[in-house]
Amino acid sequence: MRPDTLNPLFAESDTLEGVGPKLRKPLNKLGLTRIRDVAYHLPDRFVQRRAIADLDEGVVGEQVVVALTPFEHRASPNQRAPHRVLAHDAKGNVCALVYFGKAAFTARKLFPPGEVRWVAGRLEQYDQWLQIVHPEHVADTSAGLLGHLIEPVYPLAEGLTQPKLADFVHQALARLPELPEWIEPGLLDRHGWPGWRDALVLAHRGEHQAARDRLAYDELFANALALMLVRADNRRRRGQPLAGDGRLRDTLALPFPLTGAQRRAIGEIEGDLTQTAPMLRLLQGDVGSGKTVVALEAMLVAVEAGAQAAMLAPTELLARQHFDTLQRFAAPTGVRIALLTGRDKGRVREAILMDLLNGTIDILVGTHAIFQDSVAYRNLALVVIDEQHRFGVGQRLLLTQKGKVTPHCLAMTATPIPRTLTLAQYGEMYVSRLDELPPGRQAIDTRVVALDRLSEVIDGLARHLDGGQQAYWVCPMVRGEHEDDDLAAAETRFATLRARFGDQVELVHGQLRAEQKDAAMERFAAGDARLLVATTVIEVGVDVPNATLMVVEQAERFGLAQLHQLRGRVGRGSEKSVCLLLRGEALSEVGRQRLALLRETQDGFRLAEADLELRGGGELLGTRQSGDTPFRLAELEQIQRLLPIAHDDARLLVERDGGLTGPRGEAARLLLYLFERDWGVQLLRGG
Numbered sequence: 001m002r003p004d005t006l007n008p009l010f011a012e013s014d015t016l017e018g019v020g021p022k023l024r025k026p027l028n029k030l031g032l033t034r035i036r037d038v039a040y041h042l043p044d045r046f047v048q049r050r051a052i053a054d055l056d057e058g059v060v061g062e063q064v065v066v067a068l069t070p071f072e073h074r075a076s077p078n079q080r081a082p083h084r085v086l087a088h089d090a091k092g093n094v095c096a097l098v099y100f101g102k103a104a105f106t107a108r109k110l111f112p113p114g115e116v117r118w119v120a121g122r123l124e125q126y127d128q129w130l131q132i133v134h135p136e137h138v139a140d141t142s143a144g145l146l147g148h149l150i151e152p153v154y155p156l157a158e159g160l161t162q163p164k165l166a167d168f169v170h171q172a173l174a175r176l177p178e179l180p181e182w183i184e185p186g187l188l189d190r191h192g193w194p195g196w197r198d199a200l201v202l203a204h205r206g207e208h209q210a211a212r213d214r215l216a217y218d219e220l221f222a223n224a225l226a227l228m229l230v231r232a233d234n235r236r237r238r239g240q241p242l243a244g245d246g247r248l249r250d251t252l253a254l255p256f257p258l259t260g261a262q263r264r265a266i267g268e269i270e271g272d273l274t275q276t277a278p279m280l281r282l283l284q285g286d287v288g289s290g291k292t293v294v295a296l297e298a299m300l301v302a303v304e305a306g307a308q309a310a311m312l313a314p315t316e317l318l319a320r321q322h323f324d325t326l327q328r329f330a331a332p333t334g335v336r337i338a339l340l341t342g343r344d345k346g347r348v349r350e351a352i353l354m355d356l357l358n359g360t361i362d363i364l365v366g367t368h369a370i371f372q373d374s375v376a377y378r379n380l381a382l383v384v385i386d387e388q389h390r391f392g393v394g395q396r397l398l399l400t401q402k403g404k405v406t407p408h409c410l411a412m413t414a415t416p417i418p419r420t421l422t423l424a425q426y427g428e429m430y431v432s433r434l435d436e437l438p439p440g441r442q443a444i445d446t447r448v449v450a451l452d453r454l455s456e457v458i459d460g461l462a463r464h465l466d467g468g469q470q471a472y473w474v475c476p477m478v479r480g481e482h483e484d485d486d487l488a489a490a491e492t493r494f495a496t497l498r499a500r501f502g503d504q505v506e507l508v509h510g511q512l513r514a515e516q517k518d519a520a521m522e523r524f525a526a527g528d529a530r531l532l533v534a535t536t537v538i539e540v541g542v543d544v545p546n547a548t549l550m551v552v553e554q555a556e557r558f559g560l561a562q563l564h565q566l567r568g569r570v571g572r573g574s575e576k577s578v579c580l581l582l583r584g585e586a587l588s589e590v591g592r593q594r595l596a597l598l599r600e601t602q603d604g605f606r607l608a609e610a611d612l613e614l615r616g617g618g619e620l621l622g623t624r625q626s627g628d629t630p631f632r633l634a635e636l637e638q639i640q641r642l643l644p645i646a647h648d649d650a651r652l653l654v655e656r657d658g659g660l661t662g663p664r665g666e667a668a669r670l671l672l673y674l675f676e677r678d679w680g681v682q683l684l685r686g687g
């Protein structure tokens with residue numbers, strides 16, 4: 001339960017004065033659903049204004065505050081021309097205040113001729129005229145404006161204005177409770193950081209690096225602490241030491257020798273499994289690096305030791321595919337593998353549950369359905385989680401807590417994240433890296449093509465399909481607001497392609513029913529369908545070796561990691577593969593560089609590092625789609641600079657006060673709630 005002190009922060013943002021149903025929408029769009037979010041909605045930048053006594057003092061292009069007296073209104077002669085208010089300063093210099101469109105009405109009200117007004121805005125020159133277009137503030141006394149010569153500029157959404165948002169922030173800041181300090185005093189001193197509440201207020205008031213750093217540090221510390229608690233909790237738990245005798249693994253019929261990296265990873269996992277402490281290991285390997293076989297070997301160790309293993313996939317599609325692969329490879333071993341997804345109901349499900357409980361099933365593959373309360377295992381000793389990044393850490397914890405004995409946990413991810421971010425994402429998890437691809441993989445020919453060459457691309461696609469090969473066509477699915485448009489885009493593209501290529505074209509997207517999706521995928525995997533139009537549901541794991549062409553539409557809308565994953569769907573067989581990145585017209589410089597990077601390299605880790613550097617160039621983390629850092633506040637540079645400190649500090653705190661019961665521990669609990677890392681707190685109680 002969240003401590004009461006924090007209640008004001010978690011009140012809905014429509015409790016702010018002036019927020020009704022209409023403004024609720026743009027606020028939600030910005031993620032500002034609670035008072036806390038509004039208070040943490042930090043400005044992108046600040047405008048700095050200078051108060052000048054008269055226009056002679058002003059510099060063209062500068063933001064100024066100046067007293068002006070209007071003397072004439074020149075109404076707009078037509079729709080396009082602006083309304084001009086002519087005004088003079090104390091010395092008689094003339095300046096035009098320019099208003100376009102409907103704002104002309106406001107202008108008449110704001111500037112009664114002959115009355116002095118204080119005006120804030122950007123001084124410009126138009127022909128020989130000085131002018132200010134749409135002054136940002138107009139006041140009849142100097143008081144308000146001269147007090148705000150520095151003004152925050154907030155990220156906006158349609159329907160909101162800067163003054164409105166500034167007002168909401170102001171209200172939110174007024175509601176901040178006084179909270180005890182969770183940062184170690186020495187650290188605060190060393191960096192000259194303000195206290196929490198002051199930091200928030202200062203960060204809205206001006207460029208205040210120390211305040212921003214402190215706030216970012218809070219977030220990093222909250223994350224590090226929560227992960228540290230997971231680690232500590234895991235150390236306290238008892239796992240089941242698993243020593244396999246190799247009898248099942250020896251009979252495996254793999255059609256290929258394992259790579260060195262695979263053997264190394266398996267060795268590391270085997271080592272962990274013999275321990276009493278439950279394993280907490282991350283298997284990181286680029287798309288196609290062969291993680292599935294490593295998982296199979298690990299699960300066979302559990303079965304050899306007389307226990308059960310479970311493998312969790314993020315989608316039904318992947319669960320089914322894993323099930324097929326595992327069955328194929330493990331057939332000679334006689335191990336019993338079952339599939340359980342949310343689709344299995346009634347008697348089928350009952351039968352599986354029964355066999356799970358009596359131990360007839362050795363390995364269960366499925367979606368999160370395999371960890372529902374009603375699912376009981378006879379002796380579950382190992383959990384493999386595929387595409388770990390799709391599951392929250394919290395969810396992972398719930399999984400591993402089933403039963404008196406904690407199962408070992410192997411998490412797998414194909415998202416190659418840079419080393420600095422590994423710490424942020426996974427804390428002190430042990431990591432095995434598959435840094436070597438199976439032999440014989442061909443480089444994928446990657447090209448960036450302008451979208452206006454679509455018809456050529458489709459002709460090329462026709463030749464490709466005629467040649468007997470298969471292809472993917474991916475349309476963007478950006479998280480959040482555009483989902484409907486994107487779906488429409490995929491459906492429209494599907495319609496045009498189907499008109500040309502007939503029923504060898506299939507469509508999959510997240511809003512189809514699971515059966516429809518699977519049916520389409522199965523037709524594609526079997527080669528009956530030759531072209532698969534899809535949103536990013538095919539992003540992870542799908543394996544069809546005969547598919548050798550990948551077309552990604554509006555590639556600039558995808559994160560680099562995501563594009564890399566998509567590209568990894570081809571190049572899986574012996575044929576040469578091609579990836580075409582179709583770019584829209586409005587491509588930013590960073591966007592262009594990113595696509596160029598993809599063309600240059602196929603090494604996921606190199607891509608991740610390079611992407612990180614590109615982003616150092618000022619793009620905000622919050623705007624990216626790949627979701628590769630768990631932070632909303634801390635920017636990349638701050639993560640790199642402050643995370644190691646946060647990490648050490650968190651370790652120290654947990655070593656000294658593992659139950660978080662001391663004064664600083666209590667404060668740190670508040671912090672965990674503040675950043676919604678309270679699964680960390682839950683562990684304290686559970687342990």
Ligand code: ADP
Binds near residue numbers: 262288291543572
């Ligand atoms: P990941 O899950 O890491 O993306 P997969 O486990 O799906 O990769 O493996 C990709 C493909 O490579 C599969 O077709 C798999 O059978 C094959 N593969 C795995 N290991 C090897 C190996 N050592 N040599 C050759 N092919 C392999």
Ligand code: MG
Binds near residue numbers: 291292386541
């Ligand atoms: Mg995989």
